Amino acid sequence: MEVTKIVVMGRAGVGKSALVVRYLTKRFIWEYDPTLESTYKHTTNIDEEQVYMEILDTAGQEENISRESYVKWADGFILVYSITDKQSFDDVLQIKQYLDDVKRTNTQCVLVGNKVDLLHDRKVSYDEGESIAQEMSAAFFETSVSDGGEDIIDVFHELHREVKRRKMMEIKGRRRSSAQQVRHVFNRMLNKIGNGT
Numbered sequence: 565m566e567v568t569k570i571v572v573m574g575r576a577g578v579g580k581s582a583l584v585v586r587y588l589t590k591r592f593i594w595e596y597d598p599t600l601e602s603t604y605k606h607t608t609n610i611d612e613e614q615v616y617m618e619i620l621d622t623a624g625q626e627e628n629i630s631r632e633s634y635v636k637w638a639d640g641f642i643l644v645y646s647i648t649d650k651q652s653f654d655d656v657l658q659i660k661q662y663l664d665d666v667k668r669t670n671t672q673c674v675l676v677g678n679k680v681d682l683l684h685d686r687k688v689s690y691d692e693g694e695s696i697a698q699e700m701s702a703a704f705f706e707t708s709v710s711d712g713g714e715d716i717i718d719v720f721h722e723l724h725r726e727v728k729r730r731k732m733m734e735i736k737g738r739r740r741s742s743a744q745q746v747r748h749v750f751n752r753m754l755n756k757i758g759n760g761t
């Protein structure tokens with residue numbers, strides 16, 4: 565079975581817990597313990613394949629010493645901001661930088677602008693979100709966890725697909741480099757024989 569490990573990150577209050585709970589239970593829970601950090605285990609079907617997901621919902625407030633270890637643990641990240649909170653949008657860029665530094669690669673992320681039901685209070689435009697998502701090579705969604713919708717399922721499933729694609733590319737890359745090594749050793753042997761050494 566495919567296994568995908570996901571971490572949900574973003575500033576306190578943007579709706580990370582609500583998003584995860586909505587995805588898992590299809591329900592919206594208004595209040596959630598903000599200090600809580602929880603891991604959920606979930607089996608689902610994506611593109612006719614069984615997928616086992618582990619989802620870590622981080623608490624936005626804490627200064628977390630374990631942050632580095634769960635970043636290393638994860639395959640992909642859901643970065644959440646609220647369209648009503650510019651600071652949360654700026655935070656997402658910093659988080660992404662931190663992730664790339666820890667993982668020493670362009671980390672696989674999906675960007676989520678939440679709370680689109682509060683349109684009258686919008687501080688971050690759709691275009692701004694889309695443009696930084698492009699910079700991150702991340703899929704982009706605007707959601708309302710309170711209103712719900714299919715797009716919340718897509719957030720998680722799209723991340724799984726990206727992670728899977730990435731893993732397959734890495735395997736291919738590794739195969740290619742070991743084939744190159746074999747060829748290299750073989751050529752050296754042939755040269756030695758050719759030189760009579």
Ligand SMILES: Nc1nc2c(ncn2[C@@H]2O[C@H](COP(=O)(O)OP(=O)(O)OP(=O)(O)O)[C@@H](O)[C@H]2O)c(=O)[nH]1
Pocket residue numbers: 574575576577578579580581582583593594595596597598599600622623624625678679680681682707708709710711
């Ligand atoms: N209007 C609106 N409110 C939302 C939405 N999503 C979450 N909220 C509310 O925003 C508040 C924060 O939601 P949480 O899910 O606790 O946010 P969080 O990011 O997990 O917060 P921390 O755990 O403190 O990091 C709660 O009162 C939610 O009910 C949404 O789409 N629209």
